[in-house]
Amino acid sequence: MATTLANLQTLAAAWGVGTNQVPIVVDLIKRSGLLQTATVAKASHGIKHKYRIFNTLPTAVFREIGSGIVPQKIDVNWAEIALKEIAFDLFDDYQAIDQYPGGKDQWLVDNTPAVMAAIGNAVAKAVYYGYDPTFGMSKAFKGFHQYAKDLSNVTKQAGGATGYRNTIFAVRWDELDGASLRVNNSELISVKDITPTQPTVMVTNTTTNEQMNIYKWLISSYFTLAVPSKKSVAAITQIDSTHVPTASEMDALIDAVNAPSGNTFLYMNGTTKALINSLKGGKLNLFNGDTTYDQNLLAWGNTPIIIDDNLSNVETTVLD
Secondary structure, eight states: OOOBOHHHHHHHHHTTSSTTSOOOBSOSSSOBOHHHHSOEEEOSBTTEEEEEEEEEOOOOOOOOTTOOOOOOOOEEEEEEEEOEEEEEEEEEEHHHHHTSTTHHHHHHHHHHHHHHHHHHHHHHHHHHHTTOTTTSOTTSOOOHHHHHHHTTOEEEEOOOOTTSBEEEEEEEEOTTTSBEEEEOSSOSOEEEESOSSSOEEEEEETTTTEEEEEEEEEEEEEEEEEOOSGGGEEEEEEEBTTBOOOHHHHHHHHHTTOOSSSEEEEEEOHHHHHHHTTOTTOOEEEEEOOOSSOSEEEEETTEEEEEBTTSOSSBOGGGO
16 A cells, blocks of 8 residues: 655645656555655755754843843854755666557656655655665765764663664654755756657676667755754664663653654654553553544654654664
8 A cells, every 4th residue: 555745745746846647655665654744845055954053042031120131142053964866767678668658758657656755765764874874875964863862862772682673763843943854945856858869778788788778767856854953853772672662761752852843753663663562551542643644643642653664673783
C-alpha cells in the first residue's frame, strides 16, 4: 500500500512540479514517515539557508518608578548552511520508451512516483544519520544524530550492544525555531531531458563494448536540515532488546524538546516500537488521526509515534 507524501506533494503542486503526475509515494520499498510529518519550507537564499540561533534571552527585571533600567541585548547568531544536491540519471531502453503508451512524456509521468520515493528515502536517511558514511550519506548535511550529540541532547545512552542498537528521536518541527527541512527556493525538483530528440548510447559491457541505446533524464533536488535550537531534537540511543528506555525516560525525551510552538513527533523503527510496547506504566496508546497514511496513530501520551524503516536496527559505536 503506497502512501502520499503530504508536505512535499503540496509543495510540488504549488510550484508546478508534475501538475499532471500521480500522487507522490514514499514507501514503494521502505516506509518513511519522516517526510510525512516534517516541516518543509523554501531556503532563504536559493541553495543556501540563513537562520538565527538564539543563545540566551535578555533578563527582564522589575524596577522602582524613577529608577534606571539596565540595558539588555538578545544574544543571537546567524548561521548559514548550504543545501546539498541529490542527483541521479533516470533511463531505459529507447525501444521500451518509444513503444510505451503515451511515449516519452507519459513514461516520465508514470515513473515519477518511484523518482520521488528514491529522493524521499535518501533525504530521510540523511536527516537521521547525516554525513556518517556507515549509516547516512557521506556528502549529506548534518543529521539528527549529529545535532543531538553536539547539542548535548542525547537524554539517555541505554548501553545496548554495538551492531544491535536502535535510536528514538523526539523532534519538534517548526519553520522558525524548530527543526525544518529546507529546499531550493526556486524549484523543488529539476528534470532535465538529456536526450530530447534522439537516444544516446550507454556502454553496458566494457570488455565486449556492448552498448544499449537509451533515453535519459537528469533528476536533481536540493535539501538541507536546519536545527536552530536545542529544543528542536533529542534522542535516546543504544537501545536493544535488553536495554529498553523506561517510561520516565520516554517522558524525559519528549520534555527535552517541549516548547509552546511547533509539532512534536517520536521517530523509531519497528524493532524499537515492539520493545516499548512492553513498557510497564507507560503511556502507549492508539488514537484516531486525520492523516493520509493511517487512521490509527500510535502515540506516547499525546505525542505521535512515527515508524520509519530508514532508521537502522543495527547501529554501532560509530554514531556515539
